[in-house]
Amino acid sequence: MQSVVQLENCYSDPCTFGEEFRFAKIKIVYSGESDTLVFAANTIVKGTNMTERNTENISKKELSRRGFFILLSGTLSGFIAFVLGIPLIASILGTVNKVKNKIFSRLTPINTVPILNPVNLNFVTAKTDAFIKSVEPQDAWVIKRSNFDITVFSPICPHLGCRYAWNSKQKLFICPCHNSVFDINGKVISGPAPRGLDTLPKKIQHNELYVLWERFKVGIPQKIVMED
Numbered sequence: 260m261q262s263v264v265q266l267e268n269c270y271s272d273p274c275t276f277g278e279e280f281r282f283a284k285i286k287i288v289y290s291g292e293s294d295t296l297v298f299a300a301n302t303i304v305k306g307t308n309m310t311e312r313n314t315e316n317i318s319k320k321e322l323s324r325r326g327f328f329i330l331l332s333g334t335l336s337g338f339i340a341f342v343l344g345i346p347l348i349a350s351i352l353g354t355v356n357k358v359k360n361k362i363f364s365r366l367t368p369i370n371t372v373p374i375l376n377p378v379n380l381n382f383v384t385a386k387t388d389a390f391i392k393s394v395e396p397q398d399a400w401v402i403k404r405s406n407f408d409i410t411v412f413s414p415i416c417p418h419l420g421c422r423y424a425w426n427s428k429q430k431l432f433i434c435p436c437h438n439s440v441f442d443i444n445g446k447v448i449s450g451p452a453p454r455g456l457d458t459l460p461k462k463i464q465h466n467e468l469y470v471l472w473e474r475f476k477v478g479i480p481q482k483i484v485m486e487d
Contacts, residue, residue, distance in 0.1 A: 363469035418452040
């Protein structure tokens with residue numbers, strides 16, 4: 260039984276049925292049972308095309324998987340950065356709120372304060388730290404020389420932070436802890452206090468006296484406000 264096989268445009272020399280087989284145009288003519296052999300040749304060519312499609316599908320799947328992991332990694336990195344940045348954000352917002360919420364507290368009508376007779380008055384401060392609001396009781400010493408000349412002293416001794424008191428007989432402020440003594444204007448008369456009494460910011464509105472509560476560093480000559 261004779262047969263003739265012709266390979267057109269074969270890319271290998273001599274022509275082989277290896278990897279280059281899919282690049283050749285194949286013409287097969289047999290003297291017998293040609294249908295069966297042509298069918299086999301077509302199956303080989305189709306198999307080659309299926310391999311190409313499978314390779315392409317696998318590549319697409321790998322790209323899709325790689326893209327998914329890149330997206331997942333980016334999302335996790337962003338989430339971690341956000342979580343780590345929460346304390347910083349809260350700190351910044353807290354600082355902004357502290358500046359914004361420095362509110363003067365009502366102390367007393369000015370006509371209730373006697374002239375040149377220091378009085379200790381209680382008041383309440385509202386403080387906001389980040390998102391936490393709190394109310395604290397405070398007190399201050401008020402000296403009125405006239406309705407337009409009023410001084411408000413912090414009740415804390417600038418030596419080591421004790422509470423001093425007004426001695427009406429001696430007309431002096433005296434700290435019982437280490438015997439620092441101040442006159443009615445807050446000037447140091449004697450004792451270890453490194454500076455005079457600390458004044459508090461105040462304002463008068465509609466004949467009402469308002470004060471801004473602040474704490475100051477103790478034990479140093481400079482008057483420096485402490486951060487809350």
